[in-house]
Amino acid sequence: MSANHSKTKKKSSIGFVEGVRRSRPLYLLMLPSIIIFALFTYYPMYGIVIAFKNFTPADGIMGSSWAGLKYFKQYFNSYQFGLTIKNTIIISLYTIAVTFPLPVIMGLLVNQMKAQKFKKFFQVSTYLPHFISTVVMAGMLILFLSPSTGIIAKLVGLLGFKLPNLMGSAKAFPHIYVWSEAWQHVGWDSILYIATLSSVDPTLYEAATMDGANKWHKMIHIDVPALLPTATIMFIMRMGSVMSVGFEKVYLLQNTLNSTSSEIISTYVYKMGLVSSQYSLSAAIGLFNNIINLVLLLAVNFISSKMSDTSLI
Amino acid sequence: MSKAKAVSTNRVKKSREDWIFDIILYTIGVLLIIITLYPMYFIVIASFSDPAAVSNGQIMFLPKGVNFKGYKQLASYAKLWTGYRNTIAYVIMGTLVTLVVNIPASYALSRKHLYGRKFFTAFYLIPMFFTGGLIPTYLAVQRFHLLDTFWVMVVPFSVVTYYIIVGRTFFNNSIPEDLWEAAQLDGCGYLGFFFKIVLPLSKAVIAVIALWAAVGQWNSYFNALIYIRSESLQPLQIVLRSILVGNQTMSAMSTGAAAVEAKQMADLIKYAIIVVSSAPIMCMYPLVQKYFNQGVMLGSLKG
Numbered sequence: 001m002s003a004n005h006s007k008t009k010k011k012s013s014i015g016f017v018e019g020v021r022r023s024r025p026l027y028l029l030m031l032p033s034i035i036i037f038a039l040f041t042y043y044p045m046y047g048i049v050i051a052f053k054n055f056t057p058a059d060g061i062m063g064s065s066w067a068g069l070k071y072f073k074q075y076f077n078s079y080q081f082g083l084t085i086k087n088t089i090i091i092s093l094y095t096i097a098v099t100f101p102l103p104v105i106m107g108l109l110v111n112q113m114k115a116q117k118f119k120k121f122f123q124v125s126t127y128l129p130h131f132i133s134t135v136v137m138a139g140m141l142i143l144f145l146s147p148s149t150g151i152i153a154k155l156v157g158l159l160g161f162k163l164p165n166l167m168g169s170a171k172a173f174p175h176i177y178v179w180s181e182a183w184q185h186v187g188w189d190s191i192l193y194i195a196t197l198s199s200v201d202p203t204l205y206e207a208a209t210m211d212g213a214n215k216w217h218k219m220i221h222i223d224v225p226a227l228l229p230t231a232t233i234m235f236i237m238r239m240g241s242v243m244s245v246g247f248e249k250v251y252l253l254q255n256t257l258n259s260t261s262s263e264i265i266s267t268y269v270y271k272m273g274l275v276s277s278q279y280s281l282s283a284a285i286g287l288f289n290n291i292i293n294l295v296l297l298l299a300v301n302f303i304s305s306k307m308s309d310t311s312l313i
Numbered sequence: 314m315s316k317a318k319a320v321s322t323n324r325v326k327k328s329r330e331d332w333i334f335d336i337i338l339y340t341i342g343v344l345l346i347i348i349t350l351y352p353m354y355f356i357v358i359a360s361f362s363d364p365a366a367v368s369n370g371q372i373m374f375l376p377k378g379v380n381f382k383g384y385k386q387l388a389s390y391a392k393l394w395t396g397y398r399n400t401i402a403y404v405i406m407g408t409l410v411t412l413v414v415n416i417p418a419s420y421a422l423s424r425k426h427l428y429g430r431k432f433f434t435a436f437y438l439i440p441m442f443f444t445g446g447l448i449p450t451y452l453a454v455q456r457f458h459l460l461d462t463f464w465v466m467v468v469p470f471s472v473v474t475y476y477i478i479v480g481r482t483f484f485n486n487s488i489p490e491d492l493w494e495a496a497q498l499d500g501c502g503y504l505g506f507f508f509k510i511v512l513p514l515s516k517a518v519i520a521v522i523a524l525w526a527a528v529g530q531w532n533s534y535f536n537a538l539i540y541i542r543s544e545s546l547q548p549l550q551i552v553l554r555s556i557l558v559g560n561q562t563m564s565a566m567s568t569g570a571a572a573v574e575a576k577q578m579a580d581l582i583k584y585a586i587i588v589v590s591s592a593p594i595m596c597m598y599p600l601v602q603k604y605f606n607q608g609v610m611l612g613s614l615k616g
Contacts, residue, residue: 014428016428019428019429020428020429022426022428023426023427023428023429025502025503025504025507026421026424026427026503027421028504029417029418029420029421029504029507030417030418030421030422030433032413032414032417032418033414033415033417033418033437033472033477034418034436036414036468036469036471036472037436037437037440037472039453039457039469040450040453040454040457040469040470041440041444041445041450041472042440043445043453044444044445044446044449044450044452044453045443045444045445045449046445046449047445047448047449047450047452047453048445048446048449050448050449050452061452106345109338109341109342112334112338113338113339113342115339118339118342121346122342122345122346124599124602125346125349125350126345126346126349127598127602127605128349128350128353128595128598129349129353131528131532131591131594131595131598132532132591133531133532133533133534133550133553133590133591134532134533134534134550135532135534135550135553135554135557135558136553136557136587136590136591138554138557138558139553139556139557139558139583139587140352140356140587142557142558143557143580143583143584144352148368149367149368149369149370149576149577149580151352151355151359151370151373153370154370154373155373157370183348183349183352187349191606195606214330214331214334215330215331215334215335216330216334247535248533248534248535252554252558266447269446269447269448270447270539273447273448273451274447274448274451274539279448279452282447282448283446283447283448283449286446286447286448286449287446289446290443290444290446293442294442294443297442298442
């Protein structure tokens with residue numbers, strides 16, 4: 001996109017027909033993806049109108065009567081409105097607070113490991129949990145945290161404590177969600193920072209050694225500044241998705257005992273839509289969430305393009 | 314103070330502080346390795362230990378009463394193997410479709426002579442910012458008669474903007490625009506050029522996207538949860554979900570000692586099933602690690 005100016009001369013000499021003719025093979029290459037996107041991504045965007053209609057499958061999207069903002073009001077006035085938004089924000093911000101800084105720190109640590117075999121083993125081990133599926137992760141948590149038979153209960157028991165039923169505790173839910181997330185992905189997420197650090201000019205370290213800097217000084221004064229631009233972008237991008245917590249793990253870990261802190265917007269959309277078949281209400285909540293996400297992403301994109309050259313678009 | 318002296322005093326001071334630094338560093342490193350590996354190690358030893366010993370907490374570091382009861386039970390569990398077979402089919406077909414759909418599109422998008430390039434770039438990027446949401450998408454899948462079919466798992470969600478961006482970045486950087494002009498002189502048609510010259514040069518990015526797609530298919534359950542009803546089409550993860558997450562209340566069916574034993578056996582099966590379902594991905598990963606690392610770097614570059 002950046003090289004556009006060099007092409008403008010050529011472009012202006014080519015007309016629409018000629019331009020399209022020349023690009024025909026390229027269009028052919030894009031065709032499958034365009035058809036799929038049109039049918040399953042763009043067509044549903046039109047389907048959003050059901051959020052403003054009293055949709056029933058029998059009447060179809062066109063045939064259903066208009067409802068105006070009825071379903072939005074129904075959501076805003078419901079008990080679930082405040083709850084789902086609060087839970088979504090808490091889980092999301094807590095996740096960012098833990099899983100954003102830890103990979104940066106891990107990247108700094110790995111970069112200091114000079115014993116190559118240890119470093120390699122450390123990296124392979126910490127990447128592994130990333131490949132565990134969400135379902136298996138949830139199953140592991142349920143097994144491990146069982147107050148009667150779980151390994152964590154046994155380990156805690158060795159120290160003389162009794163483990164409460166954490167899976168059935170609304171208070172514990174955000175902690176379980178966030179720290180299992182950290183266990184799974186911090187190692188993997190550190191790859192980016194390790195790679196960034198590996199491209200730091202080695203003469204910087206040599207110069208620092210000459211000036212009498214120890215490893216700690218070098219880490220703080222060379223490595224941290226080297227990571228800052230990448231870390232800033234990653235942070236800004238994470239903040240853009242604050243209102244979109246992934247459905248999969250929350251839904252798996254959810255039960256009636258912890259639902260006051262585990263009901264988030266996406267699980268509620270699923271339950272209203274596909275479990276209770278309230279299509280229009282569910283679509284309205286989904287659209288509301290989508291718009292907040294869009295605003296956040298655009299804001300974040302604006303900030304990031306102001307602060308640096310990097311932006312999503 | 315002479316320069317030589319300054320350097321030598323620094324060196325003495327440095328080695329002691331750096332020694333402490335290294336001790337702390339490697340201690341943290343070892344602790345993190347234990348925290349990461351122990352849960353996985355525990356699952357493996359628990360899966361072939363005596364179920365009663367596992368639930369009484371007698372197993373922590375070494376297996377006890379080694380037996381393969383859990384695995385034997387799994388062998389006769391037809392649902393699991395149906396799920397396994399389905400997942401393998403979804404992974405193979407899904408990965409193929411993902412490649413066929415995304416790689417050519419990302420190549421086309423990377424060419425500066427693509428007429429309407431800005432329009433098409435926007436076309437692929439907009440869904441990153443705005444989507445129809447669950448219900449409208451569900452209605453679309455229903456309308457095109459894909460609900461509860463094999464194809465809903467491999468086609469509708471195969472176009473991934475992120476893969477297209479990664480591919481575009483790769484082609485931008487590694488396939489020069491004038492390569493086509495050179496090929497043209499040799500009498501090569503455009504599509505022939507793409508398949509015979511561009512694709513063989515792009516093995517790295519193809520491998521990366523194939524791996525992402527394959528791991529994603531293997532591990533995901535969301536699409537199946539929403540769009541698949543028939544048991545015969547359920548992927549592995551849905552079967553796992555019903556066993557690992559769904560049966561918390563099943564143990565209440567019998568009472569007394571029998572119930573305790575049933576619960577212990579159920580747990581043993583869970584450990585075994587985690588091993589059986591995660592082993593393929595875990596074993597594959599170290600072999601293809603370099604492609605994954607490459608992918609992270611490709612993904613972080615801007616096109």
